[in-house]
Amino acid sequence: MDDVAIYAYQIGLSFAIFILISLGLAVIFGMMRVINLAQGEFLMLGAYFCTLITKAGVDLWISFFLAALAVGVFGMIVERVMIRYLYGRILDTLLATWGLSLFLVGGVTTIFGPQSESVAATLGQVTVGAFGISLYNLVVIAFALALLLGTYALWRYTRFGLVVRGTMQNPAMAAALGVNTGLVYTLTFGFGSAITGLAGAVLAPIVGAAPPMGVFFIGKAFITVISAGHLPLLGTISASGLYGVIDGVVAYISSSVIGEMTVLFVAIILLRLLPLGITGRMRRGI
Amino acid sequence: MAFNRREFVKAASGAIVLASAPFVLKRAGIAAEEPIRIGNILDKSGGLNIYSLKQMQALAMTVEEINKAGGLIGRPIELLFYDSQSDNQFNSKYATDAMVKDKVKVIHGGITSSSREVMRPIVDKFKGLLFYNSLYEGGVCDRRHVSTGMVPAQQLAPLIEYMVKEKGGKKGYILAADYNYGHITSKWMQKFIRDHGGEDLAVEFFPLDVTNFAPAISRIQAAKPDVVWSALVGGAHIAFYRQFEATIGKKNMMLASSTYGVGLEQLQLSPEEGDGIVVATSFIDSLPTAKDFIAKFKAFSGDQSYVGEYGEYGARGLLIWAEAVRQANSAEPDAVIEALAKGGVKVNGAGGLYSVDGQTNHTTMDIHLVVGNKSQSFDLIRSFEQRPPSDTQMVCDLNKNPNDAQQYEIKL
Incomplete structure (x- = not known):
């Protein structure tokens, strides 16, 4: 029984981390086709905003949402002044966002110093047999699931979601029907940034906030979203599920090194067999 | 860049x-x-x-x-x-x-x-x-x-003798960074633990970008060591000290390290997270x-x-x-x-x-044996004068x- 619980916990946490680091990219790259190399730094900004706001005396749970809001606004500004001019120019986007990523790392280092900042979330722990499980890690899993459901509901059941999906499929037609596509692009990019910021904030009590932290996550985020294929949400869920199970189980049974290696190995095989990603052959869905 | x-x-x-x-x-x-x-x-x-x-x-x-x-x-x-x-x-x-x-x-x-x-x-x-x-x-x-x-004969030998003999940390669980420093240092840790009659339960390596230590922490809880030995390196690995305190806690299990403090980790963790970690070092700010x-x-x-x-x-x-x-x-x-x-x-x-x-x-x-305290600094336990690099001399x-x-x- 303990074993089942501990496996469920490892898989759940691993899945949650994959979801958190890749959901924002699923919107920005999966839907908008913007290769955002500064995605890891958006995560880092979320973590920094969270630690700063918490240090200013705000409750941790509220600071999560303020951090998301702040990164969302930052994302909209970035879209307005930079990304806007680069739609469809993949190589240029790549360079521009890489530059942005360097700029953000340098900027944050200059302002806050190179050391990492931490924010305490001491919720205590629950005991399962011989194992103590950090309650906060369970909160992380809950956040990941809530974020997933929220995003799905937004895309699937709201008028805004419908307009966004329509605009991404055919911007010219959307514009002809009276949609302000420029605004839709800005809002979508902002939404992707906001959920990335939220993810960074939620991860901050576990991993801290440090200028170079983006690079720890960016690779995994891209692997997940590329494996996902053209249906960003469904694909990200399945890819995170697959890699989460592998990483959770293998890292627990053997070691973190083997866990990471197995994930990368499976990713290579998967993309060889399904070059268009897991959802490559699906016709419908989001 | x-x-x-x-x-x-x-x-x-x-x-x-x-x-x-x-x-x-x-x-x-x-x-x-x-x-x-x-x-x-x-x-x-x-x-x-x-x-x-x-x-x-x-x-x-x-x-x-x-x-x-x-x-x-x-x-x-x-x-x-x-x-x-x-x-x-x-x-x-x-x-x-x-x-x-x-x-x-x-x-x-x-x-x-x-x-x-x-x-x-x-x-x-x-x-x-x-x-x-x-x-x-x-x-x-x-x-x-x-x-x-x-080098290990200077740093690890007194540290491990103290932990095993005086603090009763017979069973050790070693976590190390996955490159030559971690691999060789973990072997020295095993050697010194065994030399003093202790037992090394496991050695685990972590690539420098690992931030999720939940699998390792569950394995540590299953193995029940007295001391966790850390030779973890770099900004990502600091997460381990946070996650250790949030799950196992130093009141239940001792934590000693060959690398903690050298990257000023104690300033980046909360006072509780850094309190009680034992290390050996050749310099602390409070030396006369x-x-x-x-x-x-x-x-x-x-x-x-x-x-x-x-x-x-x-x-x-x-x-x-x-x-x-x-x-x-x-x-x-x-x-x-x-x-x-x-x-x-x-x-x-x-x-x-x-x-x-x-x-x-x-x-x-x-060499100075020190322990992390609640004011994000270190307290001196004792000093060892003029230790030669005897491992390399051999x-x-x-x-x-x-x-x-x-x-x-x-x-x-």
């Missing part, structure tokens, strides 16, 4: 030398002398910069002090800084640049053992001299390499011998926070090299190596007496084999 800081630093240090020239001329009449050019290759950026930032400044401060006092053997020192960006590829590039293009007399630098092993063959090839100012796993036997930091250095460093850098061992290494490395240059009366690498081989290079530094052992080019120093004799240029590794 396209910023060329090196050019900037070169220009800036040149400007400083130029600006201070008339002053130095008046003082010592040496401005006309050709400067001694030295290189410092450290990680100003990237995930490993927590180890480098204070060391760079301490080294620059020491160069400035020597220059103000009239230079070294009558010549000013010109310092070139290269940012290796936490990426070994840049260590290789800049070591080559420093040797071939800039023709430096000595390279100070390298943090990780892998970065050292990238630079050492280059320095050997161009007949230079490398000062590696960092604690490491021991065993490098090369007359063109000088280690000024701690350190007062002067700490005051000067804080004034020089404008940074009032804890300085720590890796900051002091910068000053230590340069002072030891400068003393060897004085004894050789030359900055040429081969002459300095000759002087070091005689075994008389001794410096009274901020952490006590440092003397370079001519047989191995490693440094004998005082396998390396540069006087007998001057052409040796390899790293000996421990076998279990």
